Amino acid sequence: MKIRRHNDSYNFIGDTETGVTFRWGKSFKDNPLFAPHPELADISISNHCSKACSFCYRNSTKNNSFITLEEYNYILESLQHPEWGNVFQIAIGGGEPLEHPDFIEIINTTHSRNIVPNFTTNGDLIDNTIAEEIASKIGAIAISCQNIEELDSTKIDILFEHGIKTNIHFLLNSDTLQQAIDILKGKYNESLTKINAIIFLTYKPCGRADESKTLSLNDVFLSFVNLIDDSQCCSKVGFDACFVPNLMRYTKVNIDYIDPCECAFFSVYIDEKMNVKPCSFTTDESESFNLKEYSFEEIWDTKFKDIRETRINNCKSNCKFKVECRGGCPYFKKLNICYS
Numbered sequence: 001m002k003i004r005r006h007n008d009s010y011n012f013i014g015d016t017e018t019g020v021t022f023r024w025g026k027s028f029k030d031n032p033l034f035a036p037h038p039e040l041a042d043i044s045i046s047n048h049c050s051k052a053c054s055f056c057y058r059n060s061t062k063n064n065s066f067i068t069l070e071e072y073n074y075i076l077e078s079l080q081h082p083e084w085g086n087v088f089q090i091a092i093g094g095g096e097p098l099e100h101p102d103f104i105e106i107i108n109t110t111h112s113r114n115i116v117p118n119f120t121t122n123g124d125l126i127d128n129t130i131a132e133e134i135a136s137k138i139g140a141i142a143i144s145c146q147n148i149e150e151l152d153s154t155k156i157d158i159l160f161e162h163g164i165k166t167n168i169h170f171l172l173n174s175d176t177l178q179q180a181i182d183i184l185k186g187k188y189n190e191s192l193t194k195i196n197a198i199i200f201l202t203y204k205p206c207g208r209a210d211e212s213k214t215l216s217l218n219d220v221f222l223s224f225v226n227l228i229d230d231s232q233c234c235s236k237v238g239f240d241a242c243f244v245p246n247l248m249r250y251t252k253v254n255i256d257y258i259d260p261c262e263c264a265f266f267s268v269y270i271d272e273k274m275n276v277k278p279c280s281f282t283t284d285e286s287e288s289f290n291l292k293e294y295s296f297e298e299i300w301d302t303k304f305k306d307i308r309e310t311r312i313n314n315c316k317s318n319c320k321f322k323v324e325c326r327g328g329c330p331y332f333k334k335l336n337i338c339y340s
Contacts, residue, residue: 005037011025038087042280045095055203066100069105116139118142122144123155148183173203229251270291
């Protein structure tokens with residue numbers, strides 16, 4: 001199914017079968033400033049997780065803080081715009097999504113609205129039953145990881161056998177940077193043959209993750225970025241939006257094919273308490289608006305308007321891409337390595 005949105009300054013086409021999207025402005029040479037309605041919603045369906053990882057940015061615990069199925073459907077209804085329709089895809093997160101008692105129903109109701117559901121998991125609860133239930137409905141699954149050698153190959157085999165596109169979300173911090181270099185050198189190719197892509201996620205000092213492992217501009221970091229243009233990894237390689245300024249400054253990646261931070265511009269985050277924020281890492285509570293108090297249209301069109309205006313062309317460096325990158329992360333200044 002094709003999703004299309006068009007006005008004078010914004011054009012969007014998304015293919016729900018392949019996940020491929022196209023976006024342009026007044027012409028194919030122009031980038032639109034923002035979308036009249038978000039293309040993607042990042043929704044946390046809980047803050048409950050039994051694993052207690054030391055790097056959990058949400059500080060998730062066994063707290064039984066699950067969104068109800070009724071509340072989740074209310075969010076989807078709120079996202080249904082009378083002119084622009086619904087979001088193209090939803091990134092389901094947590095907590096651990098597979099520990100949610102209504103997880104399968106959440107996937108089903110998302111898919112039934114012609115929205116592509118994707119989710120991130122620690123992978124522990126993946127089994128044949130779950131894979132069979134979601135195989136024809138899911139866009140992709142991402143397995144969180146900070147050590148490739150600890151990946152459970154049996155879980156990846158299950159997803160592969162059911163034809164489910166599987167990505168690795170590799171946490172990129174000062175401790176894992178050397179292994180990230182080895183990944184790009186192809187050292188782990190034998191373990192990654194069934195992986196669609198490795199997405200490197202920038203470590204944020206948030207939740208249980210402290211500042212001690214935050215990336216910094218040093219020789220090891222430069223060794224990593226210097227390998228990006230000539231990756232020997234057998235899987236596709238991608239990065240979160242937080243890393244995009246580094247791609248623009250230190251690599252030869254074509255900037256026409258990468259986006260800087262999209263939060264409040266093209267995407268939105270909604271937590272399990274129905275708080276709408278620009279990003280899951282939003283630290284400023286003045287940028288949080290509850291769907292029980294405001295309509296989504298009011299939040300996106302009015303409340304987020306001021307946020308967008310403060311994040312245009314605010315880069316502090318002299319980089320030639322300063323307009324395109326929007327100045328890096330607005331919440332964690334230490335992530336903006338290219339200022340160094």
